[in-house]
Amino acid sequence: MATALETVEEHRSHGGIQGVYRHASASTGTDMTFSVFVPEHEEGTKLPVLWFLSGLTCTHANVTDKGEFRAACAEHGIVFIAPDTSPRGENVPDDEAYDFGQGAGFYVDATQDPWAEHFRMRSYIEQELPELVGGHFPIDMNRQSITGHSMGGHGALTVALRNADRFRSVSAFSPIASPLACPWGEKALGGYLGADRQAWREYDACALIEDGARLPALLVDQGTGDGFLEEQLKTELLIEICEKAGMPANIRFQDGYDHSYYFISTFMAEHVAWHARHLKQSGAE
Numbered sequence: 001m002a003t004a005l006e007t008v009e010e011h012r013s014h015g016g017i018q019g020v021y022r023h024a025s026a027s028t029g030t031d032m033t034f035s036v037f038v039p040e041h042e043e044g045t046k047l048p049v050l051w052f053l054s055g056l057t058c059t060h061a062n063v064t065d066k067g068e069f070r071a072a073c074a075e076h077g078i079v080f081i082a083p084d085t086s087p088r089g090e091n092v093p094d095d096e097a098y099d100f101g102q103g104a105g106f107y108v109d110a111t112q113d114p115w116a117e118h119f120r121m122r123s124y125i126e127q128e129l130p131e132l133v134g135g136h137f138p139i140d141m142n143r144q145s146i147t148g149h150s151m152g153g154h155g156a157l158t159v160a161l162r163n164a165d166r167f168r169s170v171s172a173f174s175p176i177a178s179p180l181a182c183p184w185g186e187k188a189l190g191g192y193l194g195a196d197r198q199a200w201r202e203y204d205a206c207a208l209i210e211d212g213a214r215l216p217a218l219l220v221d222q223g224t225g226d227g228f229l230e231e232q233l234k235t236e237l238l239i240e241i242c243e244k245a246g247m248p249a250n251i252r253f254q255d256g257y258d259h260s261y262y263f264i265s266t267f268m269a270e271h272v273a274w275h276a277r278h279l280k281q282s283g284a285e
């Protein structure tokens, strides 16, 4: 029996349906909300999917409202899924700061109290949500790609590096390149996983590449006017490790763009088209 899915809202858009859905998550022990755009398609056909993991303070709504992905997804026939960034609710632990706790799940399975009970975003993104959407939407799960922004760029890179056979292509907007090497990452991974930095490596894109993981195809855009670039994002570490590992990567600096959705929406259609090329290569269901 399919797991119950509650429709929060649905709107016709660009010929398809933009929906928001809620379900009881076994991974987080909370209700979780996510958005799905399904382009117009022939009944009975299954479409490739692009996942978008969002950044600090975001829910599914930020990219859904401001990401400007729908025209490109409708043109290329790609389903777009935007999950939340953490469990939420009165019974879920939180932190006063914007960069830890609710809205800042960092896509890890926490091992430390009080976070370990609910903060299981790795299991949610890697297992539970794909199984759920595969049973409810017209998605060809043999054709998946992933992207994300900032903390969600870190999420997209690390989920894909740990599950390289699941994704055809991976991109990111201003990703946190190495949580091991920045204050956001040190705080979050220290809090969720404890002091042993060895345990953080499976949540660090640079460490995963150093340890032998590889991506099928990588595109990154980073604004030069992004106030987080030097202290938190450290794109140069990703460039260095890709070069050292001999892993092909197209990592681009975009002049004058900041960390906002004005930047993301500028390059979103290009990312969707790039993923579409990889998703349309042979192997469809």
Ligand SMILES: N[C@@H](CCC(=O)N[C@@H](CS)C(=O)NCC(=O)O)C(=O)O
Residues within 6 Å of the ligand: 054, 055, 056, 057, 058, 062, 098, 149, 150, 151, 259, 260, 261
């Ligand atoms: N100054 C921001 C810092 C966090 C931030 O810039 N978050 C990014 C992701 S790391 C974001 O997408 N914010 C939501 C938005 O712009 O809609 C805040 O406190 O909200």
